[in-house]
Amino acid sequence: MLRRLLTPFLIALSALALVGAAPATAAPAERSAPPRQTVLHYDADQAAEYASAVAEAAAVWNSSVSNVHLEPASAGQHAEIRIVADDGWPRAQLGPVRPGGQVTVWMGREGTAEGYDAVRIAAHELGHSLGLPDAKPGPCSSLMSGSTGGVNCTNPYPDASERARVEAHYGTGPTGRRPTDGRLLIDRG
Numbered sequence: 001m002l003r004r005l006l007t008p009f010l011i012a013l014s015a016l017a018l019v020g021a022a023p024a025t026a027a028p029a030e031r032s033a034p035p036r037q038t039v040l041h042y043d044a045d046q047a048a049e050y051a052s053a054v055a056e057a058a059a060v061w062n063s064s065v066s067n068v069h070l071e072p073a074s075a076g077q078h079a080e081i082r083i084v085a086d087d088g089w090p091r092a093q094l095g096p097v098r099p100g101g102q103v104t105v106w107m108g109r110e111g112t113a114e115g116y117d118a119v120r121i122a123a124h125e126l127g128h129s130l131g132l133p134d135a136k137p138g139p140c141s142s143l144m145s146g147s148t149g150g151v152n153c154t155n156p157y158p159d160a161s162e163r164a165r166v167e168a169h170y171g172t173g174p175t176g177r178r179p180t181d182g183r184l185l186i187d188r189g
């Protein structure tokens, strides 16, 4: 008899516990402040055979810096970085591009035709979008050394100083408010 009375009570109690528990687990995620990170969208619709190299290069940047994040633009969405494959030399407009602005990267086929690595080229050109100038001549360990890192260099990762510069371009200090340069930088092999 007691058991028959208790059972519905216990069911009701555990239901209440479940109701009570749900918001408690969801709340911390909602309460925590969103990360202060600039999100830039890139449009690789015209990147042709370089689309996967561009996606790899964006992932390299996303794993290398935290103040800025590159995401593929969805259909109809404004892209801050437009990527176009053509038959010239790889080249790009110097950033740092800001949300709502736009710079273009040209994945010129001359670079890969000369034997340079497509992912390193894409990461280098995206480096220009994020405001890094060329650092030529330089070693393979430097991303912005570009072709001077050697034709066999496949390193797509920015070095510590390159990472620090990009963090500053999208940081809270004065460099974080630097306007987009827009200059065209041509990467002849």
Ligand SMILES: [Zn+2]
Residues within 6 Å of the ligand: 124, 128, 133, 134, 146, 185, 186, 187
């Ligand atoms: Zn360059």
